[in-house]
Amino acid sequence: QKKKMTILYLYAELMGYQIPVLKEYVSKYDADVHVVHWDHKKLTPYIPPIIENVTYYNRSNLNSGMTKLVEKINPNIIFVSGWMDKKYLKIAAKYKNKNIPVVVGSDTQWESTFRKNIASLIFKYTYKKCFTHIWVSGPFQYEYAKKLGFTNNEIIFNLYTADVDAFSENVKKTSDKKYSKNFLFLGRLEEVKGISCLLQAWESIVDKKGWTLTFMGNGSLKKEIEKSTDVVLKNFMQPNDLINEIQKYGFLILPSLKEPWALVIHEAMSAGLPVLASDVCGAGAVFIVPNYTGYTFKSNNVEDLKSKIKNILNMTEVKLNRMSDNALERSKVITPEIVAASFMSVLK
Numbered sequence: 001q002k003k004k005m006t007i008l009y010l011y012a013e014l015m016g017y018q019i020p021v022l023k024e025y026v027s028k029y030d031a032d033v034h035v036v037h038w039d040h041k042k043l044t045p046y047i048p049p050i051i052e053n054v055t056y057y058n059r060s061n062l063n064s065g066m067t068k069l070v071e072k073i074n075p076n077i078i079f080v081s082g083w084m085d086k087k088y089l090k091i092a093a094k095y096k097n098k099n100i101p102v103v104v105g106s107d108t109q110w111e112s113t114f115r116k117n118i119a120s121l122i123f124k125y126t127y128k129k130c131f132t133h134i135w136v137s138g139p140f141q142y143e144y145a146k147k148l149g150f151t152n153n154e155i156i157f158n159l160y161t162a163d164v165d166a167f168s169e170n171v172k173k174t175s176d177k178k179y180s181k182n183f184l185f186l187g188r189l190e191e192v193k194g195i196s197c198l199l200q201a202w203e204s205i206v207d208k209k210g211w212t213l214t215f216m217g218n219g220s221l222k223k224e225i226e227k228s229t230d231v232v233l234k235n236f237m238q239p240n241d242l243i244n245e246i247q248k249y250g251f252l253i254l255p256s257l258k259e260p261w262a263l264v265i266h267e268a269m270s271a272g273l274p275v276l277a278s279d280v281c282g283a284g285a286v287f288i289v290p291n292y293t294g295y296t297f298k299s300n301n302v303e304d305l306k307s308k309i310k311n312i313l314n315m316t317e318v319k320l321n322r323m324s325d326n327a328l329e330r331s332k333v334i335t336p337e338i339v340a341a342s343f344m345s346v347l348k
Contacts, residue, residue: 005031008075010088012038014048014056016239017263020163024340026053034073036062038085059085066091077347078102079135083127092130101346104131105159107260109282110144124149133346135159137261140282158342160263160283164335166243167270171328179320181211183309184249184273186242186264187256189219194255194278194300196221199228201306209313214249246271250320251312256281257300269293269331274323276308286333293327 007025011018014037025031032053039058048056062069070091078095080088082105096102104127110116134145137159145155187193195215202213214232215225225233237245252268254277265275265283277284278299288294295311297304315323 003074003076005029006073006075007031007033008070008073008078009033009035009037010078010080010085010091011035012081012084013042013044013046014038015044015046016048017160017162019049019051020165020336021161021339021343022054023051024336025344026051028337028340029344034075036066036069036088063087070095075100077344079105079343080131081105083123083130089127089130096130096132101132102130103133103135103156103343103346105135106141106145106148107137107159107282108144109140109260109280110147116144116147120144120147120149135343138282139285141260156342156345158334158339160261160266161334161336161339162263162266162270162331163239164266164270164331166239167246167267168272168328168331170244170247171272179317179324180248180250181209182249183211183213183251183253183276184246184268185213185215185217185253185255186246186268187217187254189215189217189221189225191221192257193219193259194257195225197257197300197302197305198253198255199225199231200302201309203228203230204302204306205310205313207313211313213253216245242267243271246273249273250324251276251294253309254278254281255297255299255305266331266334269327272324272328274320274327276305276312278305287327287330289326289330293323293330 022033025033034055036057036059040060066087078100080092083089092102128149133154133156134150135156136142136145142155185198189195212232214234216234218236225231252273252275254262254265256278259281261282265277265281265287268275269287275288275294277288277296279296280299284296288296290296295308297308
């Protein structure tokens with residue numbers, strides 16, 4: 001009797017967007033999936049749902065027992081979500097030596113800084129020997145993967161995906177509907193998200209031609225945003241509520257100063273929203289085709305952001321609707337199915 005396909009995830013903090021991918025492994029590959037994940041020092045209170053043939057293990061319970069657990073699981077393939085966890089690395093190295101594919105994930109963009117240059121050198125001679133492949137989210141991450149010493153054949157793409165089906169479920173083809181002239185910022189209300197830049201640009205536009213701007217999220221800049229008379233502020237929403245709420249908007253704005261990926265760009269396009277994002281957002285390189293699915297602007301440049309917003313304010317409904325359709329179409333270049341297939345492609 002052939003052994004069932006067994007997948008092991010050695011994960012940092014588990015987030016909701018991983019769930020559709022885990023379900024794909026079970027449904028398409030008839031796999032048993034075992035997920036070890038960090039349960040302490042979490043950034044969000046997310047609790048993963050129960051899925052048949054997926055078993056979760058809290059990392060905090062496993063300091064001594066992890067090696068035994070992995071031996072019992074006896075995986076065919078392993079994913080490690082980074083190289084921060086020493087215990088994960090030990091297991092990775094051991095199984096790579098047994099000729100099991102061990103894939104490491106990375107959403108880090110390459111920047112030619114002293115620190116990154118040193119880190120990439122060290123990586124080549126230390127951590128690299130723990131992994132057979134690196135799984136990157138997009139082109140900006142590919143560059144870093146090369147610097148870390150991975151060859152083209154050792155790099156796979158499509159690390160992250162939105163739950164495309166869930167977000168696109170209720171999207172009507174837009175050709176005849178009245179366009180929703182509402183901008184949405186969705187994310188943490190922190191300086192790194194470029195909020196001051198957006199507020200400045202928005203407040204300096206005199207004639208907004210009936211468009212509104214809503215900020216949705218929590219964070220330390222909440223008070224700052226409340227001072228503005230010209231915007232709407234809404235609290236952070238759970239994914240299921242967000243799927244219905246996002247339909248009320250017509251354009252996502254993401255003015256981040258630093259943003260390795262930005263899954264929210266993919267989520268918005270899956271819901272038929274074109275996106276205006278700063279040029280540092282990793283996902284922009286994959287999803288934003290300028291003047292077709294949205295626009296990019298120079299990060300932290302108020303004037304450039306302002307001129308792109310004005311450009312959108314002056315668009316016809318026909319053009320906006322076409323852009324919305326294009327965004328929806330473009331969102332399908334990465335799906336949970338494609339992510340699962342990308343991972344499984346490293347199995348001989």
